[in-house]
Amino acid sequence: MIMGRVLWRYFETNHNALCALGAACRDVSPLIPFERIDEVRPGDLICYSFKTSQADRVGEEVRILRDRFGGSIKLIAGGPHPSGDPRGTLDMGFDAVFVGPCEEELKRFLKGELEGEIIRGRSVDISRYPISSDELPMPKGIEISRGCPHGCKFCQVSYIFGRRPHHRPPEMVAEFIRRRGMRVVRFVSPNSLAYMAEREGEPNLEAIEKLLKGAREAGAQQLFFGTFPSEVRPDWVTEEAMRLIKRWCDNKGVVIGAQSGSDRMLRLMGRGHTVEDVERAVEITLRAGLQPRIDLIFWAPGETEEDREETFKLVERMGRMNVISYGHIFMPLPGTPWADVEVEPIGEREVKMLERLVGKGYLKGNWRNHLRIRNALISKAASS
Numbered sequence: 001m002i003m004g005r006v007l008w009r010y011f012e013t014n015h016n017a018l019c020a021l022g023a024a025c026r027d028v029s030p031l032i033p034f035e036r037i038d039e040v041r042p043g044d045l046i047c048y049s050f051k052t053s054q055a056d057r058v059g060e061e062v063r064i065l066r067d068r069f070g071g072s073i074k075l076i077a078g079g080p081h082p083s084g085d086p087r088g089t090l091d092m093g094f095d096a097v098f099v100g101p102c103e104e105e106l107k108r109f110l111k112g113e114l115e116g117e118i119i120r121g122r123s124v125d126i127s128r129y130p131i132s133s134d135e136l137p138m139p140k141g142i143e144i145s146r147g148c149p150h151g152c153k154f155c156q157v158s159y160i161f162g163r164r165p166h167h168r169p170p171e172m173v174a175e176f177i178r179r180r181g182m183r184v185v186r187f188v189s190p191n192s193l194a195y196m197a198e199r200e201g202e203p204n205l206e207a208i209e210k211l212l213k214g215a216r217e218a219g220a221q222q223l224f225f226g227t228f229p230s231e232v233r234p235d236w237v238t239e240e241a242m243r244l245i246k247r248w249c250d251n252k253g254v255v256i257g258a259q260s261g262s263d264r265m266l267r268l269m270g271r272g273h274t275v276e277d278v279e280r281a282v283e284i285t286l287r288a289g290l291q292p293r294i295d296l297i298f299w300a301p302g303e304t305e306e307d308r309e310e311t312f313k314l315v316e317r318m319g320r321m322n323v324i325s326y327g328h329i330f331m332p333l334p335g336t337p338w339a340d341v342e343v344e345p346i347g348e349r350e351v352k353m354l355e356r357l358v359g360k361g362y363l364k365g366n367w368r369n370h371l372r373i374r375n376a377l378i379s380k381a382a383s384s
Contacts, residue, residue, distance in 0.1 A: 004043035004044050004045060005032055005041075005043070005044045005045070006025075006029045006030065006031055006032065006044075006045045006047065006110065007031075007032050007033075007034050007039070007040065007044050007045065007046045007047065008022070008031040008032060008033045008034070008047045008049075009034065009035075009037075009046060009047065009048045009049075009058075009061070010033040010034060010035050011049075011050065011054065013050070013051060013054070014049040014050065014079060015137065015139070015140050016139050016140055016141060016143065016188060017049045017078075017079060018031060018033060018049075018136065018137070019131065019132035019133075019136050019137065019138075019139040020103065020129065020131070020132065020139075020143065021047075021049075021102075021103060021106055022132070022133065022135075022136045023129065023130040023131070023132050023133040023136060024103035024104070024106070024107055024129050024130070025103075025106055025107045025110055026133050026135065028107055028110045028111050029110050030135070031047065037061055037064060037065060040065060040068075040069065040073060042069055042072040042073060043072065043073070044073050044074075045073070045074045045075075045076065046065070046073060046074070046075050046076070047076055047077075047078070048062075048075065048076070048077045048078075048079070048082075048094070049077070049078050049079035049082075050077070050079050050080070050081055050082070051079065051080050051081055052080065052081045052084070052331070052333055052334060053331075053373055054081070055081050055092075058077075058092070059092045059093075062075060062092050062093040062094065063093065065093075066093050074095045074096075075093060075094045075095050076094060076095060076096045076097070076098065076109075077089050077092075077094045077096075077097050077098070078097065078098035078099075078102055078106075080156050080160065080333070080335075081334060082094075082097045082098065082099070083098075083099045083100050083156070083160045083334075083335055084156055084159070084160070084333060084334025084335025084336065084339065085334035085335065085339075086099050086118045087118070088334070090117055090118070095117070096109070096116065096117055096118070096119060097117065097118050097119070098119050098120075098121060099118060099119065099120045099121060099160075100120060100121035100122065100160050100161065100162075101121045101122070101124060101146065101160070101161055102119065102121035103121075103124065103129045104121070104122075104124065105119050105120075105121045122162075124166065125166045126143060126145075126146045126166050126167070126168055127166070127167070127168050127169055127172060130176075131143070131168070131172070131173070131176045132176070132180075134179075134180070138180060138182060140186065141186040141187055141188040141229055141230070142168075142173055142176065142177075142185065142186070142187055142188065143168070143187075143188040143189070144167060144168050144173060144187045144188065144189050144192070144195055144211065144230075145165055145166070145167050145168075145188075145189040145190060145191075145192075145194065145195055146161050146165065146166050146167075147161045147162045147163060147164050147165040147166055147190070148161070148163065148165065148190040148191065149163045149164070149165065149200070150163075150233075150270065150271070150272055151163060151270055152259075152269055152270050152271055153268075153269055153270050153301075153336060153337040153338045154259075154269060154297060154300060154330060154333070154336060154338055155333075155336065156333050156334075156335050156336055157190050159335045159336055160335060165190075165194060165197075167195060167196045169196075170207065170210040170211040170214045171214065173211060173214065173215060174214035174215060174217065174218040175218070177215055177218040177219055177220055178218040178219055181219065182218075182219070182220065183219065183220065183221045183222065184220070184221065184222045184224075185215050185220040185222065185223050185224065186224045186227070186229070186230070187224070187225055187230045188229050188230055189229075189230040190230075191230075191231070191232055191233045191236060191257075192225055192226050192230035192231070192232055193208070193226070193232045193233065193236040193237065193238075193241055194233070194236060195207055195208055195211065196208075201235055201236055202236075203236055203238060203240075203241045205240055205241065205244060208225075208241065208244055209244055209248070212225060212244065212245075212248035212249065213248060216248060222250045223248060223249045223250055224249060224250060224251045225245055225248070225249045225251065226245050226249070226251065226254040226255065227251045227253070227254065227255055228255055231254075231255035231256065231257050231295065232254060232255065232256055232257070232281075233256075233257055233273065234256050234257070234258060234273050234277045234278045234280070234281035234282075235272065235273040235277045235281075237254075237256065237280070237281035237284050237285065238284065239284055239287070239288065242254070242284055242285055242287075242288035242290060243288055245288070245290060246288050246289055246290055251290075252290065252291055253285075253290055253291035253292060253293055254285050254290050254291075254292055254293070255292075255293050255294075255295060255326075256278065256281050256282065256285070256292050256293065256294045256295070257294075257295050258275075258278040258294040258295060258296055258314070258325075259271055259295065259296060259297050260275075260296065260297065260300070260303075260307070260310075260311050261275055261278075261296070261310040261311035261312070261313060261314030261315070262275070262303075262306075262307035262308075262310040262311060263275050264307060265300060265302070265303055265307045265310075265311075268300075268301075268302050269297075269300060270337075275310075275314065278294065278314070279317075282294065282318065282321070282323055286321070286323075291322075291323075292323050293323070293324050293325075293326060294314075294318060294323065294324075294325050294326070295325075295326050295328065295365075296311055296314075296315070296325050296326065296327055296328065297328045297329075297330050298311065298327060298328070298329055298330065298350075298354070298367070299329055299330050299343070299344075299346055299350075299374075300330040300338075301330070301338050301341040303330075308350065312353060312357065315357050315362050315363055316357070316362065318362065319357070319360060319361065319362030319363075324361075324362065324363070324364055325357075325362060325363050325364070325365075326363075326364050326365035327354060327363050327364070327365040327367035328365060328366070328367055328370055329346070329367050329370035329371050329374050330343070330374075331343070331370060331373060331374055331377065332377075342381070343374055343377055343378060344378075345375070345378055346371060346374070351371070354367065
């Protein structure tokens with residue numbers, strides 16, 4: 001049994017993880033959020049949950065804490081980066097790393113029933129665990145689905161949460177919204193149109209409508225579905241599904257995970273859909289009176305100049321239809337099939353091409369920051 005305080009290093013990006021794990025462990029020990037490491041004192045157990053882009057910052061904090069407190073504190077980690085690279089996370093100075101979903105495992109660890117340096121969670125039915133508890137902050141989004149069957153090579157979801165999807169029933173979601181008085185409701189899902197689906201590529205319209213209608217009746221004044229962080233796959237978009245979103249939701253648009261304008265790259269990524277599927281999904285979404293937004297990844301492993309040109313052309317076609325594309329620069333994420341690929345510098349000519357599309361109003365997104373992080377990775381690899 002943990003005797004000292006259990007502190008949660010709070011970042012905005014791990015807000016929902018705090019809600020989920022804090023609720024699962026509330027009967028054992030409260031997870032106390034903190035934002036400044038000078039709040040730590042001897043005897044504390046400190047929990048970190050972080051992404052790869054935060055790894056350098058977390059590593060520096062852990063170094064400071066170890067210098068200051070040595071072994072008088074315990075440091076544990078979980079989340080996307082530790083799950084993908086548990087051994088590397090231990091080397092940062094952590095005492096234990098949790099891999100994958102770990103509501104049950106963290107609870108047992110805090111009770112003193114589970115030990116080890118690398119503790120592997122398992123994909124569980126999320127309906128067994130609360131969305132959050134009344135003592136914790138309101139989640140920024142309600143997780144309605146966990147796990148993804150597609151296993152795209154650039155994405156961590158299938159490799160952290162498993163390929164078998166689990167869903168929270170509509171009744172559980174509505175009850176939480178009603179009890180907490182949640183007025184602005186967003187959902188978390190790898191593919192919101194796959195919610196409680198029984199067959200691949202066929203949205204369960206009855207379940208989706210029950211979810212959305214139930215949320216409204218429970219008090220949701222603003223309801224968002226098919227937007228970040230619950231985009232949709234293009235091969236799941238149907239006329240009926242878009243009409244449901246238009247009827248029940250407040251979002252004016254839908255985010256479609258296109259990822260590339262090259263069919264060859266889509267096959268290489270393991271996406272399981274085509275560029276034609278993307279364009280069909282955009283047309284259906286527009287006919288429903290919703291504004292589609294497509295997400296694209298540039299400079300993924302194996303992408304040739306010809307592949308990239310096909311994606312640039314897709315951005316142009318979409319832009320002429322007043323459809324905005326959001327650009328992302330590929331970065332290798334631990335735990336994925338593309339975790340260990342070497343990233344190469346991006347030429348000035350290609351960056352100018354992206355800038356030209358931005359100037360035309362066709363491309364947006366955080367791709368400049370991704371480019372900065374990618375260049376940092378290249379510099380780090382060159383100096384090691």
